[in-house]
Amino acid sequence: MSTTDLPPWKSSLISLAVSSGILTFGSYTLKSHRVSPYFVNCGLFSRAKLIRAISEAYAQSLNSYAQEHSGWDFDVLFGPAYKGIPLCATTVEKLAGLDESKWGDVGYSFNRKEVKDHGEGGLMVGESLKGKRVCIIDDVMTAGTAIREAISIIESQGGKLVGIIVAVDRQEKMPSQSEKDGKGDDGSPRGSTIGEVRRETGVPVMAVLTLDDLIVGMRQLRREDEVKQMEAYREQYKPSD
């Protein structure tokens, strides 16, 4: 497939994300302090047909990966708070719908941002991660901070990380020390966040959509101004790997 093509399901998902205000354009300060001309708000997959579309896309991606890599499997889908929470629950339901005999017993789990000190108490909700093979599901990966926090929760709960899937990989280089100090990017070449996470963990890191896909999708929608802004941003934060 050329860089100007997308499978029809990706084009439809991008079109749905634009028409429902999930993918928007403007000036957005990210968690990494970078200022981006586009933003993906996965919290807005908040209507039945939207959460169905994104959970089907995650489930198809995970099921295809498992079919293509025999022996790769997981017991629990872990969705970090907050936006990972509806994603893990809806995606395991879609996995069971795809193949009940393979995925019917897969569990889901998520953390609380504040530890609960009454009732059943604790940090975690859902399936226990102890001794389980765990796959992380999250919305967007930029600098990888959220994913690293999720990995440390899984380790602290005695789980074994076997995979990561996000809806959108923004394909950005890792933040520099100068960015972390709030002084902006020093322009030095650095590897991609996703590449770094793959090297650190040794597990597959999947994305339903990438920035490259979003650019092709916006071009198909004839939104040339937005395409130019996204291309300039991609160039500015392009990873060296």
Ligand SMILES: O=P(O)(O)OC[C@H]1O[C@H](OP(=O)(O)OP(=O)(O)O)[C@H](O)[C@@H]1O
């Ligand atoms: O790769 P990163 O640079 O970490 O950025 C991306 C993450 O940051 C945001 O979540 P946030 O931590 O704000 O939590 P939320 O789900 O409560 O919005 C966003 O939803 C991603 O999960």
Ligand SMILES: O=C(O)c1cc(=O)[nH]c(=O)[nH]1
């Ligand atoms: O990096 C982020 O903070 C971020 C980017 C994005 O597109 N969407 C989001 O929810 N967070």
